[in-house]
Amino acid sequence: MDGDPPPAPGPSAEGTNVEGESPQIEPTIETEEATITDDAELERTLGLSGGLAIGIGTMIGAGIFVFPGLAAGNAGPAASVSFAIGAVVALLVALPASELATAMPKSGGGYYFISRGLGTLAGTVVGLSLWFGLVFATAFYLVGFGYYAVDTLAELGIAVGAELVVPIALLFGVGFTVLNVTGTENAAKLQNGVVALLLSILLVFLGYGGLDAVGLLGEPTAPERFAPAGIFPVFTTAALVFTSYLGFAQVATVAGEMRDPGRNLPLAMVGSVVIVGVLYVVTIFVATSAFGSEQLEQFGETAMVEVGRHYLGPIGAFAIVFGGLLATMSSANASVLSTSRAIYAVSRDALLPRRASRINLRYGTPHVALGLAGGPILVLTWTGRVELLAEVASFLHLIMYGLICVALIALRRDEPEWYDPDFRVPGYPVVPALGALCSVALIGFMQRASLYVGVGIMLLTVGWYLYYARDVDLRGAL
């Protein structure tokens, strides 16, 4: 294809893709408040609260508002252990990812670290998988949103069947994409507010429910066996619900826009995992104390609404429905933002056509990248398969997480001159090694179908690498 003439390659990037484009890499100076290139400066505008809002905002929707019913159905009250396992794995990866992010505070997050640490093949696989992983995750959030929308209508006295879940999800999927292309308002502050509101709702609800559940208020509930189905489902459930921990990697995709990245990135990534991890474990405890796990399973995706009703009556149910709408929306929105950054990062490095990162001057938005996110999201939303979507999203992220840990070890073993992280992972090399192992192990507990889809996508990305970008060399190209 006839593209623009290839610009001069940066100092350390070599090779061109099939279209003759080479990675656009320029030397930069990173300060706490801006990235300074030869001719321009890029303002860092996200603070710690903004980073936490992206991390928590992405994660909380899934873990609290969609999974409790499904997870309790699989593992019983021990589902809280599944969430705890997920939190530990996420932390084991969040720490190495934080180190890499402070060493390379750039757009693209995990993709960037891996392509620089392990080379172009791993980079392409992860970069494109991150795109698809985010697409699967967003579709999952949208379907979750659909369930809450139907429940909201039910609370308002308009009974519609579950068959409206997918149409509503699709409608909002289209809406989100259009809003993201045309919306020039800064939604970041709104996102902060939404997350703060959500956390307050949850704290009140979990505080009350928690006191009730341990028997301090109201009447004690009937005890149930902790792990009715045994130990194995605890792990398969951990693999399923791991989707509720993907958000910290989204923080890394906006690393290039974080103020004082040496401090804020680790705090936002590790902090958001810890906060949501605690909330998840408590939520499951409260939910399984209110109802037996079989009943929770029957309530399905919106089981938390019934839990809210159980503890606080109609007000509780309303608060949870409202919270669920907000949370799934903020998850979807935050993911769309990360997706466009993920696509930009690979297209800048010539792993996708440069056209993919074009932005239009009218709205200043990357319409091509947003379309590349929105289109597949709609197709996947249309399937309406909550568990499959969640697991494939987790699969693709876990591959990246494993490779992040490997990249850290590879970089640390032979530290290049440019490698100077502000934050160094404690317990090296045990933590990254464990992180890599756990990520792979968690994949082993997934359903067959999710594994096939995940592996299929990875093979496609390898094929794309061989066809399109075999000659691009990114290792150490800063």
Add this chain to the structure above:
Amino acid sequence: MTRILVPLAILEGESVSAGLTELLAPMDVTVLGYHVLPEQTPPDQARLQYEDRATDALEDLATEFGAEDGTADYRLVFTHDRKQTFDRVAETTDSAVYAIPGATGPIERLLVALTGDVAVERIVSFVAELIGDREIGVTLFLATDEETAGRELLETSARVLSGDGIAVRTELAIDEPPLEALVAAAVDHDAVVMGERAPSLRTLVFGEEAERVAAESVGPVLVVRRRDEDADRPSSTEER
């Protein structure tokens, strides 16, 4: 010499009028070309696409302000947050004043507002430096509730300027809404000089006072920035 920051939304075609260029020509000027991006867009992505175009425009502008004599330079910033960028660049270039460009012809008379909790002495000495020995008249304006103290302040400041050979008038607005009074007074002036005030609830709701004056009066507004020592509490941008 005092450095003046001139922020321009360069890719939206914002430019400076001939009158403002002429007014600022003797001073040190930094033209800040900025482009605000919605949060969907990484600033780096916009840079790749627009850097060349923006740099061309900025080079021309800096030349008008006297880049060849070494009194003007330019910066180009891609940002999500305009205010944060202004503050940071003003800080790093050590600019004591920033300009909101507006439409005006040759500047013959400046309106200098001393209303409120602003650094009067710095404003007055900046005006004296800006005008130098040019034929530009000044109206000192103050809106206040305390007539005696206000008149005294105006007279002291007027004496400083007349001492430098500048033609000074004074205008005192008693018990009037300060902003409306200022905008009304701006009518027969070509540009406004005012001080930056501490951020308050009012600025949060209605926006920066200087920008409202600029919007209402159409002409350029020069804003003398606050310094930390001007007030008890720091004015720097905190965590948002």
